[in-house]
Amino acid sequence: GENVEQHPSTLSVQEGDSAVIKCTYSDSASNYFPWYKQELGKRPQLIIDIRSNVGEKKDQRIAVTLNKTAKHFSLHITETQPEDSAVYFCAAFTSGTYKYIFGTGTRLKVLA
């Protein structure tokens, strides 16, 4: 079946450094890729998304890139801050199945 692989599972960076989280999806028909941030005890919240007709999207310190050929998409966080510490989930949505498939999550820890 469809799946999304996410790496790394944990990531520690020094404050001010960049963090990169990578996901690979299996269904070539996937066409929408959101990223969610879940802080401890809170709900997952959308932080950025990208559609299959776009290769890159940026919003202040966060950016997402998409390589449709390789079926890879990545989240980039620059100038990390302690409040960026959370679990990040990637997801792939396929119009044909109307299903969002999530990755296993990455626990990001930003060290002050």
Add this chain to the structure above:
Amino acid sequence: EAGVTQFPSHSVIEKGQTVTLRCDPISGHDNLYWYRRVMGKEIKFLLHFVKESKQDESGMPNNRFLAERTGGTYSTLKVQPAELEDSGVYFCASSQSLGNTIYFGEGSWLTVV
């Protein structure tokens, strides 16, 4: 605008008991999803309602799980009888239309002992 709300936030039950989780989606959202996350694993799809109809229930683990959405508003997910492996966080999410952002509730933490 109220977000997706879930009840209860936490539940501890004994193996063999029954638990019913409730989800109130954002008003006007026809699409309602149930997901489950076991510690360290992915947020795994359980099922998807469009209004009151089950669009896709391929992720439901077995017949001990029953989801309903009568009237196309709130939804319930009943686990009967609960087993130890059912422990996890059950998330509900909703979206206005397919292919758009889905908004999550805060989850219902279920512990089966």
